[in-house]
Amino acid sequence: MIDLDKDCVIKTEDLTKEYRLGVIGSGTLRRDLQSWYAKRTGREDPNRRIGAKNYEKGDTFLALDGMNIEIKRGERIGIIGANGAGKSTFLKLLARVTSPTAGSIAFRGRIASMLEVGTGFHGELTGRENIYLNGAILGMNRDEVSSKIDEIISFSECEKFIDTPVKRYSSGMFVKLAFSVAAHLDAEILIMDEVLAVGDMKFQQKCIKKMRELAETENRTVLYVSHNMNTIQDLCSRCIVLDQGKKIYDGSVDEAIRYYLGGDKDEFFSYDYNDDEFREPVRRNDVNLINAKYNGRTTNLFTDDEKMPLELTWKNLADVNNLCLRVEVYDARRYPVTSFIIEDFYSGKKGEVNSQRFELDITNITRGRYYTRYVLYNRLSDTSPYEDIDITKGLMFRKQMNDTTSCHWQSTWGSVVLGKAELK
Amino acid sequence: MQNEKITYVTAKRGLFSINFSELWSYRDLAWLFVKRDLVNSYKQTVLGPIWIIINPLLSTTVFTVIFGVIAGIPTDGTPQFLFYMSGNILWSFFSNCFNRASSTFLGNARIFGKVYFPRLIMPISGIMYNLVNYLLQTVVFVAMIIIYSFLGANVHPNAIILLTPVLVIQTALLGTGMGLIVSSITTKYRDLTILVSFGVSLLMYITPVVYPVSKVSESYRWLLLLNPVAPIVETYRYAFLGNGTLVWMYLGISMAVTAVILFLGIIVFNQVEKNFIDTV
Numbered sequence: 001m002i003d004l005d006k007d008c009v010i011k012t013e014d015l016t017k018e019y020r021l022g023v024i025g026s027g028t029l030r031r032d033l034q035s036w037y038a039k040r041t042g043r044e045d046p047n048r049r050i051g052a053k054n055y056e057k058g059d060t061f062l063a064l065d066g067m068n069i070e071i072k073r074g075e076r077i078g079i080i081g082a083n084g085a086g087k088s089t090f091l092k093l094l095a096r097v098t099s100p101t102a103g104s105i106a107f108r109g110r111i112a113s114m115l116e117v118g119t120g121f122h123g124e125l126t127g128r129e130n131i132y133l134n135g136a137i138l139g140m141n142r143d144e145v146s147s148k149i150d151e152i153i154s155f156s157e158c159e160k161f162i163d164t165p166v167k168r169y170s171s172g173m174f175v176k177l178a179f180s181v182a183a184h185l186d187a188e189i190l191i192m193d194e195v196l197a198v199g200d201m202k203f204q205q206k207c208i209k210k211m212r213e214l215a216e217t218e219n220r221t222v223l224y225v226s227h228n229m230n231t232i233q234d235l236c237s238r239c240i241v242l243d244q245g246k247k248i249y250d251g252s253v254d255e256a257i258r259y260y261l262g263g264d265k266d267e268f269f270s271y272d273y274n275d276d277e278f279r280e281p282v283r284r285n286d287v288n289l290i291n292a293k294y295n296g297r298t299t300n301l302f303t304d305d306e307k308m309p310l311e312l313t314w315k316n317l318a319d320v321n322n323l324c325l326r327v328e329v330y331d332a333r334r335y336p337v338t339s340f341i342i343e344d345f346y347s348g349k350k351g352e353v354n355s356q357r358f359e360l361d362i363t364n365i366t367r368g369r370y371y372t373r374y375v376l377y378n379r380l381s382d383t384s385p386y387e388d389i390d391i392t393k394g395l396m397f398r399k400q401m402n403d404t405t406s407c408h409w410q411s412t413w414g415s416v417v418l419g420k421a422e423l424k
Numbered sequence: 425m426q427n428e429k430i431t432y433v434t435a436k437r438g439l440f441s442i443n444f445s446e447l448w449s450y451r452d453l454a455w456l457f458v459k460r461d462l463v464n465s466y467k468q469t470v471l472g473p474i475w476i477i478i479n480p481l482l483s484t485t486v487f488t489v490i491f492g493v494i495a496g497i498p499t500d501g502t503p504q505f506l507f508y509m510s511g512n513i514l515w516s517f518f519s520n521c522f523n524r525a526s527s528t529f530l531g532n533a534r535i536f537g538k539v540y541f542p543r544l545i546m547p548i549s550g551i552m553y554n555l556v557n558y559l560l561q562t563v564v565f566v567a568m569i570i571i572y573s574f575l576g577a578n579v580h581p582n583a584i585i586l587l588t589p590v591l592v593i594q595t596a597l598l599g600t601g602m603g604l605i606v607s608s609i610t611t612k613y614r615d616l617t618i619l620v621s622f623g624v625s626l627l628m629y630i631t632p633v634v635y636p637v638s639k640v641s642e643s644y645r646w647l648l649l650l651n652p653v654a655p656i657v658e659t660y661r662y663a664f665l666g667n668g669t670l671v672w673m674y675l676g677i678s679m680a681v682t683a684v685i686l687f688l689g690i691i692v693f694n695q696v697e698k699n700f701i702d703t704v
Contacts, residue, residue, distance in 0.1 A: 096540035099698040105433040119538040124467045136453035
C-alpha cells in the first residue's frame with residue numbers, strides 16, 4: 001500500500017502498463033479453435049496473415065514503464081511528449097478506464113476525467129438533461145448538479161439552446177457545454193486529454209482561466225495533456241515530459257518545453273552540414289549550405305546589444321544569380337518571432353564554394369532561447385517568382401539581458417522589445 | 425471542503441470485489457440512464473410510450489392466433505389471451521434483462537473507454553428500465569384479468585401473488601447473471617452474440633410460455649422444470665390465473681441456480697471489466 005503524504009493528492013509507484021503485440025485472437029471462436037487445432041497437430045496456422053511478422057506469445061510493448069510520480073494539491077501539471085510516449089495511457093490508468101499491469105496508484109478525493117469531449121452525451125436529450133447525465137457520469141449526484149446548473153449554463157454560453165436536443169447543436173456549442181460540465185465538477189482532481197483544442201480561441205482562454213482559478217482558489221489539481229506548448233505554458237505550473245513510457249523530465253514548464261523541443265545542436269556556435277539531416281527538401285536545390293558559424297565566438301550566448309556575427313559557407317550546385325538569405329527566428333515554443341532578410345548579396349558559378357559574413361542586429365530581441373532557420377532563395381529572372389533553393393535548420397542562440405526588469409519576457413510579454421514610447 | 429478519501433488502484437483485484445457504497449453513490453446515474461433510454465426509445469414516434477403497452481398486446485394476440493387458434497394448444501380452461509399474456513410479459517422481461525446485460529461491454533465500449541464509473545451501473549440501469557416496462561405491462565395485464573373475471577371467465581388469482589416481487593426479482597437476476605457471463609465472453613468472441621440470440625429464442629420453447637406444463641409428458645416434465653426460467657413462469661401464471669402446477673422443489677432449485685449464475689456472472693464480469701478496453 002502506498003503512503004500518501006498529507007498535501008499529496010496523487011502518487012504512483014512503478015506504474016507499468018503492458019500491451020501484447022500482434023493480433024490478440026482472431027475475434028471469432030471458430031478461427032481460434034482452428035488455430036489452436038493447427039498448433040496442436042503441428043500444422044501451419046491457417047489464420048496467420050501472410051507476410052505478417054509472426055509475433056510469438058510474450059512479445060509485449062510497454063506503454064508505460066515504471067512511472068513514479070508525486071503530485072501535490074493545487075498543482076497544474078502539464079504532460080507532454082511525442083506520440084506514443086505514454087501520455088494517454090497514463091491518464092487512462094489514472095481515470096481507471098483500464099488497470100495497470102504492475103505497480104499502483106493512490107489518489108485522494110475524486111477524479112473527474114475528460115479524455116474526450118462530451119463522453120456520454122446523448123443526442124436526443126436536451127442540453128439541460130445532458131448536463132445532469134454528464135455530471136452523473138463524472139460522479140456528481142443530482143443535488144450537486146442542480147446547485148451548479150446556472151453557473152454551468154452561463155459558462156457554456158448556450159443559454160438560448162439549453163432546452164434543445166444536443167443533436168441540433170453545432171460542434172462548437174457541444175464542446176462548450178461538455179467542457180462547462182467538467183469545469184464545474186466538485187472533483188478534487190481534473191484530468192484532461194487535449195480537449196481544449198476544439199473550442200474557439202476565446203473559449204479556450206476562458207477555460208484556461210477557469211482551470212487556473214480552480215487550482216489557485218479551490219486547491220483543485222489539474223492534469224493536462226497537450227501538444228500545444230502555448231496552452232501548456234498558459235495553464236500549467238509544473239510539467240512532465242514522457243518518452244517511451246518513461247518520465248524523462250519533471251519540473252518547471254519552461255525547462256520542460258525546452259527539453260522536449262530542444263535537443264539538437266543546442267550549444268553549437270559552429271556547425272558543418274555534412275549530411276541532409278537538418279536540410280529540408282526544395283524543388284530547385286541550386287546551393288548547399290556546408291557551414292554556419294558565429295564568427296569569432298566560442299558560445300552562442302549574446303548579451304544586451306551585442307550583434308550576431310553570422311558567417312555562412314555554401315557550395316554552388318548550379319550557376320547562382322542574386323542569391324538572397326532569410327534568417328527566420330523562432331522562440332522556445334517554435335513560434336516565429338521575426339526574420340532578417342538580405343537580398344541579392346551574391347552571384348557565382350557552378351562548383352564554387354563561397355563564404356559570406358553578416359552582422360545581424362538582435363538588440364530588440366529579448367532574453368531567452370531562440371531557434372533559427374536559414375532559407376537561401378533567388379529567382380531565375382526578373383520576371384519569375386522567388387524560389388527557395390536551400391533550407392536548413394540554423395544555429396540556435398541565447399540572449400541575455402543585464403537589466404532585470406522582468407522574467408515575463410518571452411513567456412507572456414513576447415520576444416521583441418519595441419522602441420521607447422514617449423509621453424506627449 | 426475537499427473529499428479526503430484515498431483510493432488505491434493496483435494490478436490485482438479480488439475475485440468478488442464489489443464496492444457497494446460506490447455503486448450506491450452512483451444511483452443517480454443509473455436512474456438517468458433509465459430516463460435516457462426511455463426518452464430515446466420513444467422520441468419522434470407517434471404513439472410514444474404507449475408502445476410499451478401495445479407491444480405485448482400485439483405479440484400476445486399473435487401467440488393467441490398461432491398457438492391457440494391455429495395450433496390448438498390447450499390452455500387448461502384458462503382464457504387463451506390471458507394465458508399467453510402472462511407467459512409473454514414475464515418472458516419478455518427475462519429476455520430483455522438478458523439482452524441488456526449481455527451487451528454491457530460491447531454496447532458501451534466507447535463510453536467505458538473514456539470515463540470511469542462502476543461498470544455494474546449499466547446492467548443495473550438495464551434492469552430498472554425493463555422493470556418500468558414490465559410494471560406498465562402488468563397494469564394492463566391486471567386490468568385484463570379484472571375484465572375477464574367480470575365476464576365470468578375461469579381465472580382464479582390467489583395468495584401466491586404475494587410471491588410476485590420475489591419472482592420478478594429472480595427473473596431479473598437470472599437474466600442479468602446469464603447476460604453478464606455472455607457479455608464477458610463476447611469481448612473476445614463476437615460470434616457468440618449470434619449464437620446466444622438464437623439460444624434465447626430456443627430457450628423460450630423449452631419454457632412453458634406458449635403451452636402449459638401439464639401438456640408435457642410426465643417422464644420429461646422434470647427435465648423441463650430444471651430449466652431455471654420454467655418454474656418461475658409456471659408459478660407466476662399460477663399466482664395470477666390459478667392455472668398450472670406449483671412445485672416448490674423446482675422453484676427452490678431455480679432459485680439456487682439463479683444465485684450460482686449471478687455469482688459466476690459477477691466474478692467473470694469483475695475480471696473482464698478491468699482490462700477489457702485493451703482488447704475490445
